[in-house]
Amino acid sequence: MPGEDPPRALLLIRESMTESREGIDYAVRVSVRARRVTLRIAPPEGLVVVVPRDFSRGKIPSIIEERRTWIEKTLARVLPDKNAGPDVPLPERCFLPALQTCLDLEEKDFLTRLRSIAQERLVPWAWSLSRDAGLNPASISIRNQRTIWGSCNAQGRISLNQKLLFLKPHLVRYVILHELCHLEYRNHSALFWSFLEQVDPACKAHRKEIRSAQWSVPPWAY
Secondary structure, three states: OOOOOOOOOOOOEEEEEEEEEOOEEEEEEEEOOOOOOEEEEEOOOEEEEEEEOOOOHHHHHHHHHHOHHHHHHHHHHHHHHHOOOOOOOOOOEEEEOOOOEEEEOOOOOHHHHHHHHHHHHHHHHHHHHHHHHOOOOOEEEEEOOOOOOEEEOOOOEEEEEHHHHHOOHHHHHHHHHHHHHOOOOOOOOHHHHHHHHHHOOOHHHHHHHHHHHHHHOOHHHO
16 A cells, blocks of 8 residues: 555655664655655654655754654654564464464564465465456566555556455455556545446455554564
């Protein structure tokens, strides 16, 4: 999803760099779609400052200071997990809400296993939804993106994040339908949202809910 927040920044990120402001580390990302500066805090990145393409970076430190109290309070919820370190053992199993099943983390290369599960279960689900909606993507694939739930490019190729497995089924469905609707509208215009509402009548509630859905993804899944 991916300045549109759900599904987690449907942004075209063209540039990224890391900076610091008196104890607060943050990444700066330049988006060709952003119209204003937005601050996002989510595992594993921490604070990300998304700015329009022509925005002066010299203004960022003052923005950080203005929001410092909120930033520090919110980062406190992220950093303990983010900095837990490699010595903290993984759980033996983890629950995948999207499929209402568990993944055995004792297997080697469990991230590859996670992608295989997403390929086996999410891709057929997406094709089924595409048929129901009368929309025809060129392809549907699984990736492990860090900052977006899914994408649809100009060629009609849809990619879905394997971390969708950690979301509730109705939110996975929302993300898939969101990307499918981009086959008709390559923007977030009123026409796009109206079209999405036709296939997902509860999309406004889902859009709001997915703004905090990244907290459902454990740090090791990145």
